[in-house]
Amino acid sequence: MRESDYYPPGAEFNQDAPWNEQEIPEKTFDICISQSLSKNTKVVTNDYAPVVDQDKDGHYEYDDTSDTDWQAAYKANHLTPIQLINKFKEMLTIHLPDPVSDTKRYMKFKHLIKECEGWVEDELEIIKD
Numbered sequence: 525m526r527e528s529d530y531y532p533p534g535a536e537f538n539q540d541a542p543w544n545e546q547e548i549p550e551k552t553f554d555i556c557i558s559q560s561l562s563k564n565t566k567v568v569t570n571d572y573a574p575v576v577d578q579d580k581d582g583h584y585e586y587d588d589t590s591d592t593d594w595q596a597a598y599k600a601n602h603l604t605p606i607q608l609i610n611k612f613k614e615m616l617t618i619h620l621p622d623p624v625s626d627t628k629r630y631m632k633f634k635h636l637i638k639e640c641e642g643w644v645e646d647e648l649e650i651i652k653d
């Protein structure tokens with residue numbers, strides 16, 4: 525082995541030199557992503573008990589929501605994130621561009637459709653704000 529004049533002395537065959545670094549190939553790994561989301565919103569429900577009470581200062585009213593099924597109230601008014609993902613996938617599939625005349629958009633839609641697949645709802649908690 526003969527060293528070239530273009531490298532610092534002793535550096536041409538040095539494994540730690542940037543020009544001798546081995547390129548690490550990309551590999552695919554299985555992972556799991558778990559993510560919490562939250563959103564403040566309004567729901568309409570009649571699942572509460574109107575309470576009229578009287579104390580020393582007089583008469584007052586309030587709504588007892590201690591037994592309200594907030595999950596049912598939410599689902600009656602809104603979509604859950606999983607339902608939104610599925611609706612988005614459905615819309616993408618319906619409006620999928622032609623793969624021949626619009627290849628770039630077609631590939632983008634196919635990628636988004638694939639991204640919508642495999643999501644699982646680990647838990648759902650809905651509480652009164």
